[in-house]
Structure formats: C-alpha cells, structure tokens
Amino acid sequence: MKNILFADYEGKGEAGALSRICEALLEQQKGSWRELAEAYEGLSGTEQRTLDCGRFAVVLQFNPRRAASSGAKVDPESIRNRRCFLCTGNLPPLQRGVLYRREFLILCNPAPIFRRHFTVSSLRHRPQSIAGSFGTMQALAEDLGPQYLVFYNGPRCGASAPDHLHFQAVPAGCLPVEEELGKAGKGQPGFETAFRGGLSVYRPEGLGRETIILEGSDTARITSALDAMLSAMREITPPGVGEPMLNIICTRQKTIRVIIFPRNKHRPDVFYREGEGRKLISPAALDMGGLMIFPIKRDYDSMTCDDILQVYGEVSTGKESMSRIFELLTGFQY
Numbered sequence: 001m002k003n004i005l006f007a008d009y010e011g012k013g014e015a016g017a018l019s020r021i022c023e024a025l026l027e028q029q030k031g032s033w034r035e036l037a038e039a040y041e042g043l044s045g046t047e048q049r050t051l052d053c054g055r056f057a058v059v060l061q062f063n064p065r066r067a068a069s070s071g072a073k074v075d076p077e078s079i080r081n082r083r084c085f086l087c088t089g090n091l092p093p094l095q096r097g098v099l100y101r102r103e104f105l106i107l108c109n110p111a112p113i114f115r116r117h118f119t120v121s122s123l124r125h126r127p128q129s130i131a132g133s134f135g136t137m138q139a140l141a142e143d144l145g146p147q148y149l150v151f152y153n154g155p156r157c158g159a160s161a162p163d164h165l166h167f168q169a170v171p172a173g174c175l176p177v178e179e180e181l182g183k184a185g186k187g188q189p190g191f192e193t194a195f196r197g198g199l200s201v202y203r204p205e206g207l208g209r210e211t212i213i214l215e216g217s218d219t220a221r222i223t224s225a226l227d228a229m230l231s232a233m234r235e236i237t238p239p240g241v242g243e244p245m246l247n248i249i250c251t252r253q254k255t256i257r258v259i260i261f262p263r264n265k266h267r268p269d270v271f272y273r274e275g276e277g278r279k280l281i282s283p284a285a286l287d288m289g290g291l292m293i294f295p296i297k298r299d300y301d302s303m304t305c306d307d308i309l310q311v312y313g314e315v316s317t318g319k320e321s322m323s324r325i326f327e328l329l330t331g332f333q334y
C-alpha cells in the first residue's frame with residue numbers, strides 16, 4: 001500500500017487543496033506511466049458535436065478508447081471470473097493514488113473522457129452501493145468543488161466495477177444538464193418544488209429524461225433526503241433485484257446540488273441488436289447528464305434527436321414511476 005501512495009488527504013487544508021493534489025497526481029502519472037500518457041494523448045482523437053433537442057442539448061463524444069467500458073460484461077458470472085481492477089493489489093505497477101480520508105483512493109482513470117478524470121475507489125473490496133455512502137459522495141464534492149463534479153453509477157446502471165465501491169470526478173461545467181438546470185426557473189410548467197428547511201427538492205420537466213434535484217447547504221439534511229429518496233425508490237422496485245437503478249451527479253458551487261436520474265434499464269434495445277442495427281450505447285451518469293459517449297464512429301455520426309429521445313425514454317424511469325417517487329419522497333420526514 002505504501003508505495004501506491006502519492007499523497008494523503010485527511011480532509012483538512014485550504015479550499016482547492018484536494019483538486020491541486022489530484023492535478024499533481026495526474027501530472028506525475030502522465031510522466032511515469034506510459035499507458036496513461038497515451039490514453040490522454042488519445043483524447044485528441046476524440047470528436048464532439050452538439051445536438052440541439054429543443055429544451056435540452058446533448059453533446060456527443062466519439063471516443064474509441066471507451067469501447068471496453070461501454071461494452072463491458074457486468075453480469076455476475078463475468079464479474080466473478082475476472083480480477084477486480086480496483087483492488088489495490090491488482091492495480092498496474094506504476095499506478096499511484098491519493099489516500100482520501102483514510103477510506104478511499106483517488107486514482108487517475110486509465111480511459112479518460114476529459115483532460116482530468118479521476119476514479120475514487122474504496123480501499124475495501126465491497127459492492128457498488130450508494131446506501132451509507134451519500135456522506136462520502138458529498139464530502140468529495142465539497143473537497144473537490146467547485147472545480148470538479150462527482151458522480152456515481154449504480155451497479156446496474158453503467159458501473160464497470162459493480163463489485164467494488166467507487167465514484168468518479170471530472171471537471172465541473174462539462175455537462176449540458178448543469179447549465180440547463182441553472183436556467184430551469186422555479187415556477188416553470190411542470191416544475192414541482194418542495195422546501196424543507198433550506199433544502200429544495202424539485203423535478204424539472206422537458207429534459208427528455210426524468211430527474212430529481214436536491215439542493216441546499218446542509219449536508220446532513222441532504223444525506224437524510226437522499227436516504228428518503230432511496231427508500232421511495234425501493235418501494236417501487238421489485239424485491240430481490242438489489243439497489244434501485246440510478247445515476248447520481250453531485251456538484252458544489254455556492255450550494256450542494258445532487259442530480260438523481262432514476263433508471264428503468266441499463267442499456268437500450270439498440271445495444272442488443274445484431275448486425276447493422278446495433279449501436280454501442282451504454283448510458284451512465286455522464287450520458288444521462290447530456291454527454292453521450294460513442295466508441296463507434298458510425299453510431300456517433302448517425303445519432304439524431306429522435307434517437308436520443310428514444311434512448312433516454314427507454315433507460316430513464318417512466319413518468320408515472322417518477323410521480324410516485326416524488327410523492328413518496330415529499331411525504332417522508334428528513
């Protein structure tokens with residue numbers, strides 16, 4: 001463990017300290033670990049274009065290096081038969097990390113989507129599960145904000161290591177949904193709001209997918225609201241399937257904002273088609289946030305707004321389920 005550590009961050013220090021440490025880690029790793037340097041050089045081979053879908057926009061990114069991640073086999077059998085790539089004993093020999101609050105290790109993501117992209121992995125091999133870890137996610141967003149946002153992919157919603165608890169961090173401001181929510185003024189049609197002692201809970205509409213936003217400054221209250229949300233989602237999830245399907249994005253600007261995307265499906269039907277009709281689309285938190293990743297150029301070139309609406313419509317929870325979650329959530333005490 002000792003030779004893995006680049007730095008030790010215990011939660012103290014001035015504002016921005018952790019993001020500077022992480023950026024120093026990235027520079028060190030690019031200098032010493034050739035595969036990582038190549039992965040970052042490969043970013044210049046990515047292409048982006050924006051699809052304006054009316055009330056929202058989606059940025060499409062063609063990123064051939066993400067094929068392994070988008071196509072990853074995450075069924076229990078495949079997971080059992082591979083070595084966990086997040087366990088410290090299995091990390092590449094040149095990989096280093098920042099010890100975070102004694103329980104997590106911040107690592108450079110070896111298949112970056114952005115010029116700075118980190119994975120925050122539990123030191124212990126334990127299942128990807130958000131229950132009990134909302135506090136860690138918010139602490140990360142506070143420690144890395146406002147420069148970075150932190151996101152979580154549920155074990156059935158895009159996490160390529162569903163057996164090992166982890167978060168990811170990328171530069172804030174990179175997702176269309178961040179700005180769209182900023183503009184989505186309270187009082188707009190379909191904009192439901194509940195206030196609880198400084199905490200806003202709202203459900204914007206018109207984004208092509210369902211989402212719930214929690215916003216406030218009191219982290220304990222937000223954690224408690226997130227627990228309530230998970231309970232509400234459990235009530236409409238069939239028993240025995242594990243964690244309700246979701247992606248979460250957490251940002252810290254003036255306040256903490258948690259964006260939750262309840263899900264219905266991991267991958268859209270086009271992912272499973274044979275031949276030409278197949279598209280390698282495997283939506284996770286960033287895709288739900290409006291940045292859709294395409295490892296295949298043909299898929300990237302051919303996407304239209306109708307395709308986006310189809311994908312979001314399939315993988316997002318339905319309107320009725322969302323109304324039920326919102327109703328239950330606003331009825332809970334938190």
Ligand SMILES: [Zn+2]
Binds near residue numbers: 086124126163164
């Ligand atoms: Zn592991």
